[in-house]
Amino acid sequence: MTQWVTPEQNRTRFQVRLGFAGLVVIAGFCTLAVRFVFLQVIEHEYYMTRAEDNRIAVVPVAPTRGLILDRNGVVLARNYSAYTLEINAATVRDLPATIDQLSRIITIDARDRNRFRRLLDETRGAGTVPIRTRLSDEEVARFAAQRFRFPGVEIKARLFREYPQRTLAAHVVGYIGRISERDLQRLDEEDLAAGYRGTDYIGKTGLESTYERELHGTPGSAEVEIDAGGHPLRTLRSNSPVPGNNIELTLDTRLQDVAERAFGSFRGALVAIEPSSGGVLAFVSRPAFDPNLFVEGIDPQNWESLNNNVDRPLTNRALAGVYPPGSTVKPFIALAALQSGRRTLEYTIADPGYFTLPGVTHRWRDWKEGGHGMVNLHHSITQSCDTYYYGIGNDMGIDALHGMLSQFGFGDKSGLDLDGERTGLLPSQAWKMQKLKQKWFAGDTIPVAIGQGYFTATPMQLAVATATLANNGVVYQPHLVRYVQDSRSGERRAVATDPLRRITLDPRWLDAVKQAMVDVTRPGGTAAVAGRDAAYSFAGKSGTAQVIAIRQGERYDARRIGERYRDHALFVAFAPAENPRIAMGILVENGGSGSGTAAPIARLVLDYYLLGKVPASMPELQPAAAEE
Numbered sequence: 075m076t077q078w079v080t081p082e083q084n085r086t087r088f089q090v091r092l093g094f095a096g097l098v099v100i101a102g103f104c105t106l107a108v109r110f111v112f113l114q115v116i117e118h119e120y121y122m123t124r125a126e127d128n129r130i131a132v133v134p135v136a137p138t139r140g141l142i143l144d145r146n147g148v149v150l151a152r153n154y155s156a157y158t159l160e161i162n163a164a165t166v167r168d169l170p171a172t173i174d175q176l177s178r179i180i181t182i183d184a185r186d187r188n189r190f191r192r193l194l195d196e197t198r199g200a201g202t203v204p205i206r207t208r209l210s211d212e213e214v215a216r217f218a219a220q221r222f223r224f225p226g227v228e229i230k231a232r233l234f235r236e237y238p239q240r241t242l243a244a245h246v247v248g249y250i251g252r253i254s255e256r257d258l259q260r261l262d263e264e265d266l267a268a269g270y271r272g273t274d275y276i277g278k279t280g281l282e283s284t285y286e287r288e289l290h291g292t293p294g295s296a297e298v299e300i301d302a303g304g305h306p307l308r309t310l311r312s313n314s315p316v317p318g319n320n321i322e323l324t325l326d327t328r329l330q331d332v333a334e335r336a337f338g339s340f341r342g343a344l345v346a347i348e349p350s351s352g353g354v355l356a357f358v359s360r361p362a363f364d365p366n367l368f369v370e371g372i373d374p375q376n377w378e379s380l381n382n383n384v385d386r387p388l389t390n391r392a393l394a395g396v397y398p399p400g401s402t403v404k405p406f407i408a409l410a411a412l413q414s415g416r417r418t419l420e421y422t423i424a425d426p427g428y429f430t431l432p433g434v435t436h437r438w439r440d441w442k443e444g445g446h447g448m449v450n451l452h453h454s455i456t457q458s459c460d461t462y463y464y465g466i467g468n469d470m471g472i473d474a475l476h477g478m479l480s481q482f483g484f485g486d487k488s489g490l491d492l493d494g495e496r497t498g499l500l501p502s503q504a505w506k507m508q509k510l511k512q513k514w515f516a517g518d519t520i521p522v523a524i525g526q527g528y529f530t531a532t533p534m535q536l537a538v539a540t541a542t543l544a545n546n547g548v549v550y551q552p553h554l555v556r557y558v559q560d561s562r563s564g565e566r567r568a569v570a571t572d573p574l575r576r577i578t579l580d581p582r583w584l585d586a587v588k589q590a591m592v593d594v595t596r597p598g599g600t601a602a603v604a605g606r607d608a609a610y611s612f613a614g615k616s617g618t619a620q621v622i623a624i625r626q627g628e629r630y631d632a633r634r635i636g637e638r639y640r641d642h643a644l645f646v647a648f649a650p651a652e653n654p655r656i657a658m659g660i661l662v663e664n665g666g667s668g669s670g671t672a673a674p675i676a677r678l679v680l681d682y683y684l685l686g687k688v689p690a691s692m693p694e695l696q697p698a699a700a701e702e
Contacts, residue, residue, distance in 0.1 A: 134272030137291030138233060140318030142247055142281060144327040145556060150247050151282065153233045157209040159217065160202035163194060165226035172224060173205065179220060180213045182206055185373040192371060202228065207370050235275065235369050241362040243330050245390045246323075246492070246554060248280015249365035269293060278368065281321065281554060284491050288558055291318035317561040324353030324556045332682045332689070333358045336675040341385055341663040343392035345537035345552075346679060349654045351571045352541070352550030354490070356658075356679065359395075361387040392533045393495045397661055399525040400617030400668065401458045402536055402646045403479070405543065405587045407523055408451055410478035411466045412583035419586055422450045429464035431516055438464050438520050441618070455590035456599045458616065460524050467523025472514055475522065476502040481577045482539040484531055489551045498535055501528035525617060536646050536659025544613070544648035544657045546584060547577035591615055592651045595673075601645070604673035610684050611651035614676060616668030617644035640664040645672035649680050656683050 142151035159180060166172050173190075176182060182205060190205045206213075214229055221227075235250050253261075253276045261267040270276070271293050277283035294315030333344050333356045344358040361383075367376050380388055389395065411417035427445030428437040440446070440460040446453065454462035467475065480486065485500025499505075501522060503514040521527030534552070542549050551574050557566040591613035595605025605612045619642040643665030648657035658676060665671035681687040 135294040135313075135315050136233075136272045136274070137293055137315035138317040139235065139250070139275075139291065140289040140559075140561060141320040142289075142323065143320065144323050144325045144330075146326065146328070147322075148239075148327040150237065150239055150243060150323070150325075150327070152236055152238065154236055155231060156207065156234055157214050158204040158230050158232050159206040159209060159213075160204045160228055160230055161190075162202045162226045162228075172227065176205065176217075176224065176227065179216050180206055180209065185375065188374050189371045192374075202230070204370065207234070237365045239327065240364050240366065242327065242334065243325060243357065244280075244362040244365050245359040245392065246280055246325060246357050247365060248282040249278055249368040250275045250282050251278045251368055252276075252371060275369075279494075280365075280492060281323075284493055285321055285555065285558075288321060289318040291561065292316040319561050320559040321555050322557040322559065322566070323554050324348070324351075324355065325357065325554060326355050326683075329679065329683055330356045330358065333675070333679050334360065334362070336678045337662070340665055340671070341391070342661050342665065342672075343395055343533040344658060344660045344675065344679070345392050345534050346656055346658040346683075347537050347541040347552055349541040349545040349550075349648065349657050352552045353556060353571070354552055354554050355656060355683070357392055357554065359389070359391040359393075361385050363387045390492075390494055391661070391663075393490065393492055394532070395661070396496055396498045396530040396532055397642055397644075398527075398529060398619035399484075399531040399536060400619040400642070400644050401460070401524055402615050402617035402644045402659070402668070403484075403525040403529075403531075403539075404455055404458065404463055404617075405591055405615055406479055406482055406484075406539060407463055407466055407475065408455060408587050408590075409543075409579065409583055410475055411470060412451070412586070413478065413580060414470060414474060416469050417451055417466060419451050422448055423462055423465060425449050425459055425461040427461070429461045429468075429520065431468065431520075434517065436517070452586070452590045452593070455587065455615065456593045458594075458600050463523040464520050467519040468516060470519075472519045472522060473502055475519070476500055482542050483535050483549070484529075484539060488534050488538045490534060491553050491555055495534065496532055498531040499528060500531075526620060533659045533661045536644070536661075537657060538659075540646040540648055540659055541654075541657035542577065543584075543588070544654035546581075547579040549574045549577065588613055588651060595647075601669045601673040604645075604669065604677045608677070608680075610649050610680070612647065612649045612677075612680065613651040613654075614645060614647035614673060616673055617646075618642070618666070618668050619644060621664065638664055640666055643668045643671040645669070645676050647673075647676045647680065649684060656680065 139153055141149060143149055159176070161169070161172070163169055173182065173187065186206055190203060194203050209229065217229060237244070237247060237249070252274055253270065257276050258267065261270055269290070269292060273290070273293060277286040277289065282289065292315060294313045329346070333346065337344075337358065337360045340360065342358075342360055344356060345354065346356040347354055363380055372380075408417070412419070425440060425445035425447060427440045427443055429440075430437055438460070441458070445461060446457050446459045449457065449459045449462050451462075453459065476485075479500055485497060487495045487497055501518070506512055506514045506518070506528075518527060522529045538552055550571060553569055553571075555569050557568055559566045592611055593599050594616070595601045595608065595612045595614050599605070600616050601614050605614070621639050621641060641664070643662040645660045645668045646658065648654040658679065660672045660675055662671045662675070678689055681689075
């Protein structure tokens with residue numbers, strides 16, 4: 075049976091549905107209103123900040139690195155601005171193809187590609203990596219015209235580090251390089267990572283590393299408005315970075331140049347110190363390298379040539395090279411004997427040219443065949459009589475020698491403000507038992523007394539010991555930095571130069587040893603040739619250190635030995651003797667004779683420093699026979 079619906083019923087149903095729909099709409103609007111209030115009122119602060127973050131990017135601004143200057147204001151490290159072509163590998167689809175296309179616009183050679191790949195590995199693709207540096211204005215214009223073709227590639231203006239003196243004092247200045255994963259980890263551990271936001275480079279070696287905190291500065295920031303694509307529109311506000319401080323060295327670049335050129339083609343090291351302050355006047359390690367090669371990452375070819383070079387130009391010989399000090403330690407051994415009462419100035423021996431121990435058949439030979447005849451302490455230094463010091467070593471014993479020599483800095487780091495210093499080895503009975511598990515024998519002491527055997531030292535230690543002797547036993551810590559200049563105020567902060575300690579030395583013995591060292595450079599002394607016609611009093615001591623052992627009964631003949639197996643040549647000196655202004659330690663690898671090879675270098679350096687005498691040409695040094 076069909077049920078009819080009246081118009082009134084239809085109207086009622088429609089009104090119900092309309093009312094329900096109205097309620098839904100009202101509920102929806104209420105929900106929107108509540109959400110609107112929540113977003114615009116309750117959460118207003120939060121979303122306003124989010125919106126600002128999307129609109130404004132805070133960009134770190136790297137500080138300008140401080141300068142490194144010598145004592146006369148000569149610049150050793152500086153900055154300059156240049157353009158770089160950089161690629162963000164994360165946003166480039168086909169990296170090899172992009173580089174190939176770029177090379178049709180801007181010259182990109184194999185060295186650039188190899189360096190780019192290495193830097194990409196180091197940074198793990200984070201941020202932009204330079205494919206070309208130091209672009210010319212023409213190259214910048216060519217790329218700008220086709221910029222639209224290369225998403226993810228951009229040109230940036232950056233500050234670059236430059237070392238205008240190139241290889242001169244390279245081991246002192248060191249170099250900077252791109253921050254590696256290891257650097258980042260270290261910065262995190264030292265809670266310094268925040269100070270390197272926006273910074274790509276950090277000191278790697280030399281003063282660039284040890285004075286990194288002074289040179290680096292403090293980064294700034296800039297608030298930049300960006301569009302939806304992330305492109306900058308305008309800078310809203312900025313906080314300027316604080317430039318790094320400048321450092322002024324004790325080093326004299328002109329003296330450094332004379333000292334380096336004096337070595338000629340020889341390998342070796344020289345350290346010259348101002349005795350009254352400990353300031354390092356010259357610091358030579360030959361051969362050297364050009365630190366500019368490392369700033370943007372050294373290419374494989376140059377790295378190969380440096381790292382595999384048989385002459386080891388990357389090794390800091392002055393600080394990390396350890397060598398037997400040879401007869402250069404005899405003045406210190408003589409002081410030890412005089413201070414202990416084991417020798418007097420009048421004590422004399424008859425030198426037959428060798429020394430033996432009772433009941434031992436081995437002979438420790440003197441460098442002079444047949445010996446020196448009658449020798450007292452003065453002659454033992456001027457003639458460098460080995461036999462005399464063999465006897466001192468045997469009478470005093472190793473621990474007594476160790477006690478005196480350690481006061482002059484042997485066997486310990488000098489504390490120079492450079493990394494990588496080695497201690498050398500000043501042996502003792504305890505050392506041998508601890509390291510070799512062997513008892514110390516009397517025969518072990520004999521070669522130590524002439525700077526051989528287990529005894530090794532660095533050129534830095536020789537210079538410090540000589541400066542201490544010249545300074546009458548007052549010990550200063552050697553340092554390369556004289557002032558740190560504040561980048562904002564310009565105020566210079568001096569590096570402390572207070573004495574570390576004073577060695578107790580009898581003035582009589584000290585004067586006697588010093589006078590003997592002066593006579594070393596006068597007629598009859600082993601370095602008389604180097605001291606000839608000097609316009610100042612010149613104290614010195616030559617030394618020769620064996621590289622290979624000579625068997626009993628054989629004589630050393632440099633002409634029959636390969637160049638790298640010849641003896642090392644050493645020399646220590648200070649001048650003027652009555653009021654020393656400079657002291658130095660010199661090592662010439664495989665130079666043969668200290669008096670014939672190392673002493674002439676000292677004379678050239680002293681003539682320049684004391685007289686301002688610049689040699690027109692450097693003499694050609696030749697390896698000499700085995701004599702002091």
